[in-house]
Amino acid sequence: MTQVFKFGGASIRDAAAIRHLGELLDELPQRPQVVVMSAMGKTTNALEALLAAARQGEKATYRERLAAIRRDHLDTVDALFGAQADPVTARVEALIDELDRRHQAHVDQTRPFHYDQTVGFGELLATTIVAAWLEACGLPTAWQDARELIITDACHQAANVDWEATAERVRALAIGDDRLVLTQGFIGGTREGVATTLGREGSDFSAAILAHCLGAKGVTIWKDVPGLFNADPRRFDNAVRLAHLSYAETVELAWHGAKVIHPKTLGPLQQKTIPLRVRSFEALDAPGSMIDADTRHDDETAAFILRETQTLLTVHPRDFAFMDETRQHDVLGQLVEAGLHANLIDSGAMRLSLCLDGDSERLESLAESLGADYEVIRRDDLTLLTVRHPDDDLLAALSDGREVLAERRNADTAQRLFHSDKCPRTWHIPE
Known part of the structure; x- marks a missing residue:
């Protein structure tokens, strides 16, 4: 049965890392049939900066940043292929030129649309180089454009998957043991062929989409750490x-801010009970972590999540009235309208406290809006500690x-908010 692998930017950050990737795939007793790949290193950040320069009309900065992206990728090609680099260089040059043309064509469009037509070129460049390297290493590889494979609606920067159309495209792939299909994470396309992106953590989600449509035996996400931890x-x-973690426990950790696996990734896998393994590309002998439907081990080890740069807004009715359901509905409605998520909600007879990520324009707007009808007490520079499966002594x-x-606090989770200056830089979990 099909195995799907996903490699992030750290695993292909430079020529040495790409060589290591080829060796890893060659050493594995069973190779994957599908490999999903992110952009190299910090390329997505560089492309977002390029987008900003284009939209702000900073022509000199734009040209400098485009030249840097071109140089970084061509240097990698040269380091990998040497005298045989010309065919790969030509493909990379063509993609960079296409990226430039798209910026010129879409700079006056809305930012989400412009973003989706350009930022995904990091994945296209990376997979073009890696596919050529794997072929050179004797690993038969078929490059596949994810914009023609994962079909979505036109909700740019947060596209929704058209599961029926995607399943039809995926089933048409020639999957076999003699070669691997290499495609991009994060990007998709509409039925009309317009590029889209899947939002944050989109590359992991891409792997899950393909695994779901293929009925895969499993998904492996390769990271630079030997698995998932109970704390950072x-x-x-x-x-x-x-x-070991269950799907449900992993979703809980992600919801509270743990940098584990995004819930969007787990949904398609849970529907078909496809296990997800997290392994280290730097240590093949490390056992990694397994995520599946088994819940027996979820409460064996307490887990700890820190959110810093938090702001607490404590909202009181001005007329000394109760913070009843009507007023809570009003406050939370304003929270939703501001496009914000409360990391903790704590209520009392005459107050409602909201813990939010600080330092955002939306937070300022919400505080101002609430202040029109309520007394609002604000505290900044706070740290939120969330503990899964705690006990009182801990x-x-x-x-x-x-x-x-x-x-x-509920039966499984406790959250406490502290002043950041009272929190240590390095925590120690009590024995």
């Missing part, structure tokens, strides 16, 4: 790898010496 190892000095130890500004 950069912030918690004793974080541990999670060997929460007490984590909160020791810190004032709790707001909190929420």
Whole structure:
């Protein structure tokens, strides 16, 4: 049965990484039939900066940034292919020229449309180079344009999948054991052939879409870490790898801000109970983490999530009245209208507290709007700690010496909000 692999930008960030990728695929006892790939390294960021320069009319900056993108990719081609680089160089040059033409053609269109016609070229460039390298390594590879494979509506920058049309295109792929199909993550296209993008974490979602349509045996996402952890190892000095999570538990962690797997990715896999494995491309012998329908291990290890640069808005009725359902409906309606998500909601008889990501124009607009009808107390520079499967002793130890500004708890999850200056840079999970 079909296996789908997804490789992110770190795994193909330069020529050395691409060589390593070829070696990895060659060493595996069973090669995948479909490989989904992101743009190289920080290319998407560079393309977004290019887009900004184009839309702001900064012609000199635009040309400099386009030249840098061209140079970075051609340098990679030269490092990989040397004297045999000409055919690949020509394909890369053609894609860069097409990118430039699209910027000129769509600069006066809406930003989401312009974005989708240009930023996905990072994936097209990366897969063009990698496909040629895998062929040179003796790994038969068929390059596939995802804009003709994953069919969506025209909701630019957050396109919705046309599952029927996509399944029809995917079933037409020539999948076999003798070669792998290499395609792009993040991008799709309408039935009319207009490029779209799938939103943040779109490349993982692309792999899940293809796996769903193919009825794949499994999906593997390759990262530069040996699996998923119960906390960010950069912030918690004793974080541990999670060997197994259910789909539901992974969605809970992602909802609360953990950098694990986006819920959009899990939906298509859960529908067909396709397991998802997270493995390290730097350590093939590392066991990684498994996500599937089995819930037996979900509460074995507490998980910890930090959200920093938080703002707490505490809203009070001006007439000393209750914060009843009508007023809560009004406040939360304004939150939705502002396009914001509350990371924590804490309520009392005469207050409703909302913890939000800080430093945004939308937050300022919401605070001003609420202030017209309510008394609003605002606190900035806060840190939100979310703990899955906590106990009282654990929460007490984590909160020791810190004032709790707001909190929420149910049977499985506890959230507490603290002043950031009272929080350590590196946390230690109490034993």
